[in-house]
Amino acid sequence: MSLFWRIFALNAVVLGAATALLLLAPVTVSVPVLLTEAVILIGGLAVMLVANAALLRFGLAPLDRLTKLMTTVDLLRPGQRLPASGGGGVAELIRTFNAMLERLEQERAASSARALLAQEAERRRIAQELHDEVGQSMTAILLGLKRSADDVPEPQRKELRELQEITRESLDEVRRLVRRLRPGVLDDLGLVSALTSLSEDFATHTGLLVTRRFDADLPPLEPETELVLYRVAQESLTNVARHADAGRVTVALRRADDGVVLTVTDDGSGIEAPREGAGIRGMRERALLVEGTLDITPAPRAGTRVQLTAPLARKQL
Secondary structure, three states, rough: OOHHHHHHHHHHHHHHHHHHHHHHHHOOOOOOOOOHHHHHHHHHHHHHHHHHHHHHHHHHHHHHHHHHHHOOOOOOOOOOOOOOOOOOOHHHHHHHHHHHHHHHHHHHHHHHHHHHHHHHHHHHHHHHHHHHHHHHHHHHHHHHOOOOOOOOOEEEEEEHHHHHHHHHHHHHHHHHHHHHHHHHHHHOOOHHHHHHHHHHHHHHHHHOEEEEEOOOOOHHHHOHHHHHHHHHHHHHHHHHHHHHOOOEEEEEEEEEEEEEEEEEEOOOOOOOOOOOOOHHHHHHHHHHHHOEEEEEEEOOOOOOEEEEEOOOOOOOO
């Protein structure tokens, strides 16, 4: 039965019941209307309106739930569905909306995967160029400054030594940028070594105390899963440095029943609700790439906890 006929039937039931009561009940209307008759009519009208409102509320409740879901649904949090309750057109409308969400989530996941893979390819290209061209050029400059400093008098030698130090610091910064763009240690030595290097570099540049807790029996992971875990840890540490005002950070990687769980916890100012900025939404998109689940919650005592659960096996997009 369509929604139109459902509403029509509900109103017909109410109006029919009211008409039957007027026909069968020993009630007459005088002219002018007596007080008792007015009370009976007004009471009957009130009962009819209440019954009609209750029936319409019951019949349209699934649409209210559907409207609420429409205003709050987020494609970065997949799986939000409504049970196809109600009858006729209402249930069909809910099933159609659920199917539309399914298609949108699949298309969003596929497009995000293509964008993130293209981004990683561009990061790899830029990192390679920085390493091969800029890094080698600065190394040649550094060697030239060293040879020149050995052949000049002391006053000029001091200036060249200062230039050497500036060049060396710039070269270290270029190498650090290369590691951030494309962690070579991740490809060469694996996820644990890459997270160790990342946390050590973070502690060196921020002065924060970083504690690492990695399980010894971690399962083998696909390269894309390792890269997603690394990028989420990287973005989480960046957010801690920028916003948390923390003194201690814990990076943990443990084995779960069907995957691994990465947790980054700080003791900073904490959050009431995570603001969905570009960094957090980027982490959610990366989690969807490997069909993982990202949760950002207040830490048990203070600060913030970022937790990514990544499965071992995933479907191909």
